[in-house]
Amino acid sequence: MESRDFDWLAAARERYRRIGEETLPPNVMALLESAAAAHPAAPALHFIETGRELTYAELLRSVHRLAAGLSEAGVEHGSHVGVMLPNVPEMPITWLALAAIGAVMVPINTRYTAHELHYVLTDSEASHLVIHTDFTGHLEMMPAAIAGLTTIAVGASALPGLLSWQALADRPAEPFSPARAPGLDDLLNIQYTSGTTGWPKGCMLSQRYWLTCAKAYADSDGLHYRRIMSSNPFFYMTPQWLMLMAFFHGATLHVAPYLSLTRFTEWLRHYQIEFCWFPSDIVAQVPPQPEDGELSLIRGNLAVHRRDLHAELERRFRFPARAAFGMTEIGTGLMMPIEAAEMVGSGSCGIAGPFREVRIADPAGNTVPPGSSGELLIRGPGMLQGYYKRPDATAAAFHGDWFRSGDLAVQDEHGFVTIQGRIKEMIRRAGENISATEVEAALLAIPGIAETAALPVPDALRGEEVKAYIVLGEGRSVEDLPPEQIIAQCSRRLASFKVPRFIEYRSAPLPRSTSGKVRKPDLVAEKTDLRAGSWDRMTGGWL
Structure with missing residues (x-):
């Protein structure tokens, strides 16, 4: 990258540093309770497919009720609960209720087969499973029954022995009080991610992980967002931190049923979305429309795979499109500051974001000079606590306290990082x-x-x-x-x-x-x- 002066870069770094020094809420529920107290009548969640909407006050009541019901069903602090749900209100309510209890969600991809479902449930040692009735047929097709598994169905199910999610959620509206208040470093998710050594590994992600990730994105540019959209399935990490990001702003998260390139910008216009993760494939796959530039986006994040499309995307849709880089293991990693208009089309993912340090290293973990290729390493608070029951994989994933991303990258003299490819076989x-x-x-x-x-x-x-x-x-x-x-x-x-x-x-x-x-x-x-x-x-x- 050619040498240049960035008069805004020092201010952006200082902003990121201040964010990293600010105090986080004590736990995820404290963030929701604070947002509900400040904005009780404001819509917290809006589901695009059905039109269902929950205000902050309604969401908080729903979470308290379900937390009480799940507790009665045997879910307690530290319990591992598999959750196999599409983008329906029951999904975020279940996650937040587990957060209130101090339990652990194990999100399960709804496209998984019975074999894969069985693997995740047994590997994570789940005691409970919350599953949509669209997928309960998998239970009869699993290679073997799982002893002691309590299954809770969302929707009407003909299978015997299943508990009703709705019955558990229909509890009195009294505030739920957990037997033990969850802490920042208590586990909240075992998030399975495909690796290069066989079956997916479970990333152990704490309440601090989610709050750190959400706050970094919420505050990185010093902007205020009122309407945020998520189009990915909730069993992935992005919708989860986007929801908490919305809580930090008292904003509305508009939840799409699925990612649709043809309907994406239509949703953005209709709901006047101000922040989203923008799929850059739209530029290449969806023909230009006269209304393309009629968006309300203040910022759109994107993963830069084709730098040649970046400038065209900004010209066509007329919003600041800024690169960012994250992983399941680290949450937030690299961010391109909103001021960085001159970096459009550079292919860089930005600088170390709030709460993060990055460096480029050789195979032994030694830092290489600026401009040299090596592995991208990241460290900071609120990253994975390790891979569940995989101590060897956890040890191999770190150089000391630096997480090894498995990505080949280069960092210039200003700190901008460009991903060049993958070291890991994926x-x-x-x-x-x-x-x-x-x-x-x-x-x-x-x-x-x-x-x-x-x-x-x-x-x-x-x-x-x-x-x-x-x-x-x-x-x-x-x-x-x-x-x-x-x-x-x-x-x-x-x-x-x-x-x-x-x-x-x-x-x-x-x-x-x-x-x-x-x-x-x-x-x-x-x-x-x-x-x-x-x-x-x-x-x-x-x-």
């Missing part, structure tokens, strides 16, 4: 992180497959697609195990977004190192177009 399809090892494990569970390797294939629409290399067992042929059968069996073990799109059969063994690991760079080097010679799930034919 496939990122349409915003979803997919562990290649998890895909390979599902493939190897299919009788007749002797060897397999999952690799990313560049894709203009989704960023990357999943390709599986297949070596069949001796005496087996493609006719014995056709690609349609492989896809069908994968679909029973993996969420739809993890199922391979491309399949290539190989007659020769996979190339391996002396330690026995598959040499995936050798596979990539075999052809310029990794799709060539593969079967394509989307077309149902060979390429």
Whole structure:
């Protein structure tokens, strides 16, 4: 990056420093109670699909009632509760009620299969499960029953033995008082995230984590937001901190049922949204409309993947689009200050945000000079406490107290960080992180497959697609195990977004190192177009 002077940079850094020194609320419920006391009649949550709205006073009463009901159902301080719900009011109410008790939510992706649901519930040692009736069929399809699991259904269910969420929520409106007040460092979430070593790992995230993340985004630019929108599923981290960010402002969080590129800007205009995480793919995938510039956004955050689209996005939609970088493990990380108009199109994700320090290091953890590539390391309060029951993975994720992001990055002399790629082996399809090892494990569970390797294939629409290399067992042929059968069996073990799109059969063994690991760079080097010679799930034919 060329040398230049930023007369606003010192002020932005000072603002971030002051935010990091301010006192956080004692816990998540204290933040909600404070917002409800200041803005009782203001709408806290608005659900776009149904039009349902909850004021701050109504939300607080609903949380107190459900907390009392869950306590009667055996949820106590430290209990682990799986939650498999779509973007319905019951989802944030359940999370906040668990926060009030001092219990721990284990969010579960609603696209998970019965196998994946069983894994998360058993790995997290969940004592309770809150599940929407759209997904209760998974309970009968899990590989094995989970002893002692209490299941609470949202909606009417024909399955016997399930408790009713609504019945638990219909408690007297008296303020709930927990047996033990939750503290900032009490666990609030075990948030599962795909890694590079097999099944997803549970990130242990405290109440401090969520308040730190929300406050950093709420105050980073010194602006006031009245209307915020979330379009991601609530089982991801973004809607959770966006809701707490809204609480800090006494603002309304408008909750979309799902991410829709074609309807996104329509929602922004209709509800006069002032802050959101803006999907930059809209620029490439949605044709320009005359009303594109009629937005009320004061700031939109985006993850910069294509720097060439950044300036076009600002010109087309006429709002300050600023990059930011975060991870499940760290919450907030890098932020581009609102003043940084001259950085549009640079590809940089910004400087260390509030509560954070960053540096670039070599494999041994030593800081490299400005302008040199290395691994992005982050530290500060309110990051993950570790991976649940994975002490080795936790130790490997840190250099001392610096978290290893797994991202290759460079930092210039002004402190701006640009992400260059991923060190960790991960496939990122349409915003979803997919562990290649998890895909390979599902493939190897299919009788007749002797060897397999999952690799990313560049894709203009989704960023990357999943390709599986297949070596069949001796005496087996493609006719014995056709690609349609492989896809069908994968679909029973993996969420739809993890199922391979491309399949290539190989007659020769996979190339391996002396330690026995598959040499995936050798596979990539075999052809310029990794799709060539593969079967394509989307077309149902060979390429």
